Each structure stands twice: as structure tokens, then as C-alpha cells.
Amino acid sequence: EEEEEEEENEDKDPTQEEEGLSDGDATLEEEINDSEEDKEWAAGNNELNRSVVGDVSMLDVTLPLHDVVASITNEDLRRLLAACGQKDFGDMMEFTSDISTAEKVGEGGYAEVFRITKRWKKEAKKEATIFKILAIENDEYAGEFFPEVIISKELTRLQKDHITTSAFAKLHQVKVVRGLFPRLLSDAWVFFRENDDEAENEENPLALGDQQLFLILECEFGGHNLTKFPFSSVMEVVSVYCQTALALAVAESKCQFEHRDLHEQNVLVKRTDDEWIEFNYDLPKKNGGRVGNHKSIRVASHGVKTTIIDFTLSRLTREKKTVEHEPEIMNIDIGDEVCDQSRKDEQFQVYKKMKKLTKGKWEQYTPRTNVLWLRMIINWIIKNNLDSNSDVNKKRLGNSKDARNSRKNTFSKKVSRRQSKRKFTECTSAEEGRKEMSGETWIKKIKEGKSLIDALKSFARGIDKFVSALDLVSSDSFEKLRLLLLE
Missing domain, CATH: 1.10.510.10 (Transferase(Phosphotransferase) domain 1)
Known part of the structure; x- marks a missing residue:
């Protein structure tokens, strides 16, 4: 399959890459007919499934409020959709359909944070991204999320301005979606809840039902x-x-x-x-x-x-x-x-x-x-x-001893959809392919x-x-x- 994909890439029109289309987008556009309805559907579907926005200019996509569908009457929600460049809600299942692995790495009062990789990207395991998922529990609260969307966009632009820094998490895309919380992410949520000392959120987002609205910000993986x-x-x-x-x-x-x-x-x-x-x-x-x-x-x-x-x-x-x-x-x-x-x-x-x-x-x-x-x-x-x-360094000392005894790394785990029984697979402690310094050696360094x-x-x-x-x-x-x- 990989060899066939490489051959397809060699034959691909280079203009497609310049326009920011993925292979899936190009195939989709070739298959649709010339009807206006199909064109409108294809445009929406391409936008929904584009996994990573490589060009900061793509973050400028903002719609006028009057372009948001009239059936959405809450002004704060309309403004949030416009800021995300959406006429209507996206579909949660479609938006997350290409996720291959998921590991919950953090949480907040309203947010669940996952490190994910995507199945259709060859380099996915090398370039994991972060999903920050916020449940919009009530339309009236939608306005509270608007500033974070705009601020995330503005700070991402600092990577290309003459006043520059790459130290703020780069925003790839942001969407408002509706639907049932994905089972793969739910499994990762449960594992975090049962195994991480920092876990506080008690309600699994899966329990929110199939009409729940979520705001999803996809950002670069910044580390630990x-x-x-x-x-x-x-x-x-x-x-x-x-x-x-x-x-x-x-x-x-x-x-x-x-x-x-x-x-x-x-x-x-x-x-x-x-x-x-x-x-x-x-x-x-x-x-x-x-x-x-x-x-x-x-x-x-x-x-x-x-x-x-x-x-x-x-x-x-x-x-x-x-x-x-x-x-x-x-x-x-x-x-x-x-x-x-x-x-x-x-x-x-x-x-x-x-x-x-x-x-x-x-x-x-x-x-x-x-x-x-x-x-x-x-x-x-x-x-x-x-x-x-300190407690941090005592924990590091303990982890070093555990690692030597068990030869297993307990720093992080990730869920893999490809595994038939949804077992958790092990990954390296801080950065893939790099051996962590032992706790004893670190104390000497201090x-x-x-x-x-x-x-x-x-x-x-x-x-x-x-x-x-x-x-x-x-x-x-x-x-x-x-x-x-x-x-």
C-alpha cells in the first residue's frame, strides 16, 4: 500500500500541493460532478478533513456573521462559528475519523487534552499533534471560548511576522463540532482517570450524548x-x-x-x-x-x-x-x-x-x-x-529504579485503534528515540x-x-x- 501511495504521489499534479490540498482532497474533487450542491458539499468536506494547516495565512479564514446558517440564533455561538470559518457545525465523527492513536496528556476545568496521531499521514508518528477539546455545555457560554480562539490565532502569526517567536503553541486548525465523543478518546480518558495522579475531571465526555457541541483546537505538540x-x-x-x-x-x-x-x-x-x-x-x-x-x-x-x-x-x-x-x-x-x-x-x-x-x-x-x-x-x-x-526529583529517582527493575517505561501510554483489544502500548518517556537520564545522574548534575x-x-x-x-x-x-x- 505504501509503494502504491508513493507512485500516486509521484504522479500527483504539483499545483495540488501548492494549493494546500491533501491526496484525499484531490481525489474527492476529481470524483464529484459539476452540480452546485456537490461542489458546496465537497468544499465543506475538504475543509472538515484537512488535518493540519501548514500556512499561517489559513488562520485568517473568518466568515461574516450573515454567512452562518440562520437556524443558529445564539449570537455568541454564531460569532464563534464565524471565527472558526464555519457556516454550520462540523460532525465529530468525520472530524476525528483519521485519528490512529490517542493519549490523554492533561485536563482543565473545561478542557480535555489529547496527544494524537493520524492514520493517513506517513509521518504521523513523528509529528503528533494536540487536540484540546472543550465541551460547550450551553449555547450561552459560547462567548467565553471566543477570545481563546482569536488569541491562539494571533500568537500563531508571531511565527511569521517581523516581530517573531516560535514559543507559543502553533494552532493548526480550530472547529466547532457536534456529536458523540469518540470511543478512542474516551478509552484514553478512562486510562488517564485511573492511572494519573493529576486526574481531576470526573465526568467522561462520552456521557454528554450525541448532540453535544465541542470546540476543538488542534495545535503542535510542544513537549512535556x-x-x-x-x-x-x-x-x-x-x-x-x-x-x-x-x-x-x-x-x-x-x-x-x-x-x-x-x-x-x-x-x-x-x-x-x-x-x-x-x-x-x-x-x-x-x-x-x-x-x-x-x-x-x-x-x-x-x-x-x-x-x-x-x-x-x-x-x-x-x-x-x-x-x-x-x-x-x-x-x-x-x-x-x-x-x-x-x-x-x-x-x-x-x-x-x-x-x-x-x-x-x-x-x-x-x-x-x-x-x-x-x-x-x-x-x-x-x-x-x-x-x-523536591517531590519532582524524588519521583524521578523512583521512576529510574522502577524502570531498571521492570524494564518498562511508565512515563506515558497511548491508545491504538489498530490493536484489536484496544490495549495500551508503551512509548518512550520524554522524546521518542532518546534515553532518559537516570534520577541519580540528574541529582549529581544539580x-x-x-x-x-x-x-x-x-x-x-x-x-x-x-x-x-x-x-x-x-x-x-x-x-x-x-x-x-x-x-
């Missing part, structure tokens, strides 16, 4: 979060932090971005062959205006790349493409149920500080919120990743990197003086930290 990524040097840890700070600075410069929820679960790390990670941004004037002082900074990767995810609570200003060119603010009001929790973890203290800082005016631009999270992240890294007695850890602690102590991520990365102290990566 700070609680799970197996670092192999202190330099890697410092590089991840520098990349995170610079990414926020770029987004501030371009679109007045605030993440507002940048805890350790939302900073992902994966291996990379790139020696350098580049960031480009403009420095603002002291009065808040723009100035032509363009900065281009490279960070030594030390073999790791950072990806920032989850823009549910984020805030962003985007330039509308209208005659008036009036900016549009994208944000969600963060309620008291988030800000006024009694938990003493630093993450929840940051929510309280944000509420005080913004005075509850969540639409206004308050870049110091980014500094609050950068402070929390650096403290978390020092306390957990770089402390040999001790050897004491001087670098002390430099990180020194930087952390002075972080409160900064008013934005741009201010932070422009400081002499940050530059000294970045230059340590060159030693």
Missing part, C-alpha cells in the same frame, strides 16, 4: 510540562526560563499580551536539534509609544525548546483589518472563584495579586501580570527542578551546577522591580543570565 520533562543539565533549565521570558516580551511588543495563567503546567519543553532560538521585538518608548529600536536576540538552546500553552485566561489587543483600524481587546473576566481561592500555593496567590493589580478591570493592559508569572515560574523551577529533595543555580536565585530575588516582560529582558541582570548559557 515542567513537572514531567526530564532535564539533563542545569543549562537546559536556564535556557527554558530565558526562552519563556523572551516569548512574553515579544508578545507584549506586538499585541499587548498577558498570559495570566503561566504556571508550571503551561510551560512545555521538548528536545530540539536547533542550536539557537531566535526572538525579535521592538522596544517601546518610555511614554508607551513605539520606537524603531528593533531587537533580535538569540538564546543558546542547549538542546531544549520551550512552548507556552493555554490562553483561556489571556488578554491581547489585536489590530482589526477595517477602514477605521480600531484595535480590538480580547480577554475574559477572571471571576472570584479563581482569584479568591484559599489555597496557599504561589499559583493561587498570583491570581489574587492580579486581581489587586488590575482592580478587576481585566480588559486593560497590565503587563506586570507577566512579571508575576515569571517570578512564580523561576521560583517553581528552583524549588522543584533544581532541588534534589550539585555540579551549583554556581549556575546560585545565579538563577540571585536573578529571582530582584525580579519584583520589573514592570513588564519587556522591561525584564532588557535588564542587565537578564543579559548576564542569558550570557551564562554561552559558557
